[in-house]
Amino acid sequence: MPEVPDPRVIDNADGSKTIISFKIEGGKKLKVTQRVKEIKITEKVNKSIAARRKWAKYGAEANSPPGPNLSTTKLGEELHLKLAPSLKELKAQEAKEKEKVKQEGEKSLYMCRTCGMPGHFTSKCPFKEMLGESGSTEEREAPADVATESSAAPMATTPGKYVPPSRRAGGRDPSSDAYKDQRERDDAMTLKITQLNENADEMTIKQKLLTPFQTIPRVAVVRNKETGRSRGIAYVTFSSEHEAETALRLLDGRGFMNLILHAEWSKPKK
Amino acid sequence: MRPIMMMGHERSITQVKYNREGDLIFSCGKDAVASVWYSVNGERLGTLEDGHMGILWSIDVDDFTEYAVTGGGDAGVVIWRVKDGSKVHKWELRSPVLRVEFSPNGDKLLAVCADLMGHVGSICIIDIARDSANKIIGYDEEPTVEICTIEGTAPVQVASWSYDGKYIVAGHRDGNITKYDGRTGQLLQSQKLHKQLITDIQLSLDRTYFITTSRDCYANLVDVETFEVLKSYETDCPLNSGCITPLKDFIIVGGGQDAREVTTTSAREGKFEAKFFHKLFQTEIGRIDDHFGPINCIAVSPQGTSYVSGGEDGFIRLHHFDKNYFDFKFDVERSADAQKKVVVPSEIN
Numbered sequence: 001m002p003e004v005p006d007p008r009v010i011d012n013a014d015g016s017k018t019i020i021s022f023k024i025e026g027g028k029k030l031k032v033t034q035r036v037k038e039i040k041i042t043e044k045v046n047k048s049i050a051a052r053r054k055w056a057k058y059g060a061e062a063n064s065p066p067g068p069n070l071s072t073t074k075l076g077e078e079l080h081l082k083l084a085p086s087l088k089e090l091k092a093q094e095a096k097e098k099e100k101v102k103q104e105g106e107k108s109l110y111m112c113r114t115c116g117m118p119g120h121f122t123s124k125c126p127f128k129e130m131l132g133e134s135g136s137t138e139e140r141e142a143p144a145d146v147a148t149e150s151s152a153a154p155m156a157t158t159p160g161k162y163v164p165p166s167r168r169a170g171g172r173d174p175s176s177d178a179y180k181d182q183r184e185r186d187d188a189m190t191l192k193i194t195q196l197n198e199n200a201d202e203m204t205i206k207q208k209l210l211t212p213f214q215t216i217p218r219v220a221v222v223r224n225k226e227t228g229r230s231r232g233i234a235y236v237t238f239s240s241e242h243e244a245e246t247a248l249r250l251l252d253g254r255g256f257m258n259l260i261l262h263a264e265w266s267k268p269k270k
Numbered sequence: 271m272r273p274i275m276m277m278g279h280e281r282s283i284t285q286v287k288y289n290r291e292g293d294l295i296f297s298c299g300k301d302a303v304a305s306v307w308y309s310v311n312g313e314r315l316g317t318l319e320d321g322h323m324g325i326l327w328s329i330d331v332d333d334f335t336e337y338a339v340t341g342g343g344d345a346g347v348v349i350w351r352v353k354d355g356s357k358v359h360k361w362e363l364r365s366p367v368l369r370v371e372f373s374p375n376g377d378k379l380l381a382v383c384a385d386l387m388g389h390v391g392s393i394c395i396i397d398i399a400r401d402s403a404n405k406i407i408g409y410d411e412e413p414t415v416e417i418c419t420i421e422g423t424a425p426v427q428v429a430s431w432s433y434d435g436k437y438i439v440a441g442h443r444d445g446n447i448t449k450y451d452g453r454t455g456q457l458l459q460s461q462k463l464h465k466q467l468i469t470d471i472q473l474s475l476d477r478t479y480f481i482t483t484s485r486d487c488y489a490n491l492v493d494v495e496t497f498e499v500l501k502s503y504e505t506d507c508p509l510n511s512g513c514i515t516p517l518k519d520f521i522i523v524g525g526g527q528d529a530r531e532v533t534t535t536s537a538r539e540g541k542f543e544a545k546f547f548h549k550l551f552q553t554e555i556g557r558i559d560d561h562f563g564p565i566n567c568i569a570v571s572p573q574g575t576s577y578v579s580g581g582e583d584g585f586i587r588l589h590h591f592d593k594n595y596f597d598f599k600f601d602v603e604r605s606a607d608a609q610k611k612v613v614v615p616s617e618i619n
Contacts, residue, residue: 049293052335053308058355059317060278060303068313076273076587079560083546083598087554212608214601250612 004029113168189237189244190266196221196232197257205234209256213247215239232259235266273560274312276586278305283580285328285567289335292571294352295578296338297586298326304340306352309576312588316355321348328369332376334404339379341367347381347396349406359409361396365389369428373435373452374477376400380438381413382429391425393417393440395455415455427468432494433477439494441468441482449497459497463490469525470511475572481521483509489523491549501552507541511567517574518596519549524579526564544568544579551600560587 007021016037023030045053057064084090114125196205202219210216218237221230238244251263279299287296288309298304304318304326318340325343331352332338338350343366349358361381369382377398385391394413401407417438419425424444431438431452438450445464450457464484473480479500483489485508491501505523512523526542543559563582570577576590599607 046291046293048335049291052293055315055353057314057316059305059319061314061316064314068311072276072278072314073307073312074275074277076275076560078272079558081271081546081556081558081589081592081595083556083594085548085551085553085555085600087557090554090556212604212611214604 187266189239189241190218191236191238191244191248191251191263192266193234193236193251194232194262194264195259196230196234196261197259198230198232200230200234200257202234204257205236209251210236210247212250213238213243271589271592274588274590276305276307276312276314276588277584278307278314278317279303279584279586282563282582282584283566283586284326286569286578286580286586287329287331288569288571288578289331289352290333290572291335292573292575294331294335295569295586295588296329296331297578297580298329298340299580299584300325302326302342304329304338304350306338306355307586307588309571309578309588318348318350318355318357321350321357321360322346325366327367328371328382330371332372332404333374334376336404337372337376337406339370339372341370341381343367345383345387347379349398349409358406361411363394363413365391369430371430373431374433375435376404378431378435378452380429380431382426382440385419385425390421391419393426393429393438393450393455395438395452415453417450417455417457420457428471430471430473430480431477432473432480437494439471439473439480439492441471441484443467445484445486447471447482447492447497449494461497463492463499464488466508469509470567472511472513472569474514475516479514481512481514481523483512483523483525485509489521489547491521501549503547503552503554505545505554510565511579513568513570513577514549515570515574515577516572518598520555521547521549522568522570522577523547524561524565524568526561526582528564542581544577548600555598558589561585 004022004024007019010018010020012018016035019034019036021032023032061069082090082093084093112120112125113122115127200221202221205219205221206216216236217239220235222233223230236247238247248263248265251261254261279297279301281300283297283299285298288294289296293309294315295307295309296304297307302322302324306315306318307313308315318338321340322342323344326340327343328341330339335352337358338352339347340350341347345363345366347361347363347367347370350356351358363381363383365383365385365387367381368384371380373379377400379396379398381394381396383389383392383394395415397410397414398406399408424442424446426440427443429438429440435452437452437458440448440450442448445462445466445468447461447463447468448457449459463482465486467485468482469485470483471480478495479491479493481489481491487505487508489503489505489509489512490499492499503521503523507525507527509523509525511525512521514521522544524544542561542564543557544565545554546556547553548555561579561581561583565579565581567580568577576588578586578588580586
């Protein structure tokens, strides 16, 4: 039987420990290297509560092992306590959310090819009479100058021929402005906050810095891709332009976590 | 948040209580067994068994978490040692006991006796002797004071001690509330507050005001000293229990239609939600709907971080509040806070 050396513990410079141990498994000698960082977490508990935590169980639980008994203690379903100033508002809020989800669902599900509006099928388009079953006004004009424009707008004039969705009547051109708007976020309500403390993450900003503001849809801290460390810049989107303006006045030049913040309107990317 | 379901009882829950530090929950139900639970994870510490012969109507724990007391349909009042679940003493009173409670310093015990078995209904005050370490060293066999129902008035349903054990406030079958002297049992004040039976009375943390809930769908806040109605809350269903949350200015009430009517209507009409009201603005601010039956009892931890509800369905649900509960504020509160914050940077400069 080969000898197994004692495990070695090396203290690293960054406070972590490297433990190198050897073991024999299936006749092979294996070297196990573990890197461990010890963190001491202190939790303050009332003395009497700590004493009660150590009490032995009794009655029907006398012989149960420590920890919750699955036959008596179960986790319920996740639920959200939504709070609003009044029940009416609460209900209105819920209805609004439902409506939004419904609308979004419909939008992604289908869209009318005649008029390009979501929410109804092509066959049920209210503008059918005006625009024609599957063609638009430009299509009707197309036959007039067939000679010049035939290659640009072959469209559905010849039935049975495949037309890519982007070229169909009512279809949207992927390079059009409509798509461009979706790619770029609306920056009107966004502030760029610089000179932030490196240790301030999204949660701290939300909870410590932006508490006066009711709803903040988005806080994004710019981080180094590799190390994940904050670069001291954050983009904060507010729910209204007015709110963003108040925040700009409030935050610019204000001290936060030992640094003086600088806030400005976020500029769109070039 | 995810509620913790505690399913230690075979029949409906009649009362739930926190101890003073909020780490233990005491519950009792109609199955003659009381349970003690850890509030942090819903683990059951043990059961208090072999003390009663029938329904347990009420449970309480003293401020030192040394002893618990239960009162039941067998007219018994039993004191238990919380640490090991052993029985300390049992009194046999004259009729079923609807409510028991230790006085704030633990040297007295009140028991509400029902108007059954030829008894007119009463509040019994029993003296308990304790040593300096709060251990019980002796007790009177007979109630020291018995406040019997005055002829022509409705019998008492619930009662609770005020601060220092100075007064006892009681709710009656006909919706009256009364105040008695905690030592002599003398009637001090009486007031018609509700139209129907008062189902629960719970005091605030400092025991200077209390909430009453009634089957007439109303809950009221009443000051102990002046007996003045401070606030009134209207709901859409009969109420069984209510509590005042520390930390936040809310109240939580729960109820639902009568248990015997449940089978004839759908659960949707049951209104089995726990309803959150703002204590000062008196508007309903939220609901939690998770019981299958009416909520019989609600208690909030003295730290204000969790609440527990027991239902007719036999389940106890423990809810630890999440962040949005603590963050929630009315616009007026928020703007007041924001103004305070705006002032701060200019002061630094």
